[in-house]
Amino acid sequence: MTTAAGPAQGRIPEDSIAELLDRWTRPALSLARRIVVDDRLAEEVVQEAFVAYWRHPGAYQAGRGSFGTWFLALVHHKAVDAVRHEASHRRRSAALAVRDGHAIGTDVAEVVADRLADARVRTALDALPAPQREALVLAYWGGSTQTEIAARTGTPLGTVKTRMLLGMRRLHDALTVTGVPA
Numbered sequence: 001m002t003t004a005a006g007p008a009q010g011r012i013p014e015d016s017i018a019e020l021l022d023r024w025t026r027p028a029l030s031l032a033r034r035i036v037v038d039d040r041l042a043e044e045v046v047q048e049a050f051v052a053y054w055r056h057p058g059a060y061q062a063g064r065g066s067f068g069t070w071f072l073a074l075v076h077h078k079a080v081d082a083v084r085h086e087a088s089h090r091r092r093s094a095a096l097a098v099r100d101g102h103a104i105g106t107d108v109a110e111v112v113a114d115r116l117a118d119a120r121v122r123t124a125l126d127a128l129p130a131p132q133r134e135a136l137v138l139a140y141w142g143g144s145t146q147t148e149i150a151a152r153t154g155t156p157l158g159t160v161k162t163r164m165l166l167g168m169r170r171l172h173d174a175l176t177v178t179g180v181p182a
Contacts, residue, residue, distance in 0.1 A: 021050065024068065028075045035079035036086075045082050049075045080143065124174035132167030135160055 028049060032042035052074065053060065060070050125133055134153065138144045146164065150157040 017054065024071055027068075028072060031072055031075050032079045035076065036082055041082055041086070042079070045079045046075060048078050084143070120175060124171050127174060128167050128170055132163045132170065135163040136167045136171070139164060
């Protein structure tokens with residue numbers, strides 16, 4: 001890797017990597033934990049993000065925004081990918097268990113609790129106004145970014161952001177009342 005390419009090319013000098021670790025590890029871990037809800041996986045996500053930056057420092061372009069915003073977006077994308085990977089792995093494992101005629105360490109109480117929580121989430125989603133529900137479903141289950149949602153729905157980006165924020169608040173309130181931890 002080339003050293004000290006300078007901000008003109010969007011790179012931060014290598015001698016400041018330690019400073020970046022000090023400054024961005026805590027907020028990155030906090031963000032990753034909120035998304036993946038697993039400390040071990042969150043740490044892996046943050047490590048992957050730092051390694052990705054270390055391998056390709058030119059990916060950050062100073063003219064497009066602050067390093068912090070770019071880096072936390074990178075962490076967010078890696079965390080969402082990790083959640084999708086984990087969910088895919090669980091689905092494949094469950095399918096194999098069903099195919100082979102046995103459950104792999106499945107606790108019936110855990111399955112019932114998961115299904116009840118899923119039903120509460122669906123009920124809370126159904127109670128949202130249609131535009132808020134659409135934005136949240138496209139983002140969290142469809143994997144779309146806010147910009148993609150705005151383009152797809154023909155809605156201004158600011159409106160999409162507001163709908164998602166209000167929808168998340170309403171979901172949080174509804175799920176907290178029904179006993180599902182938010």
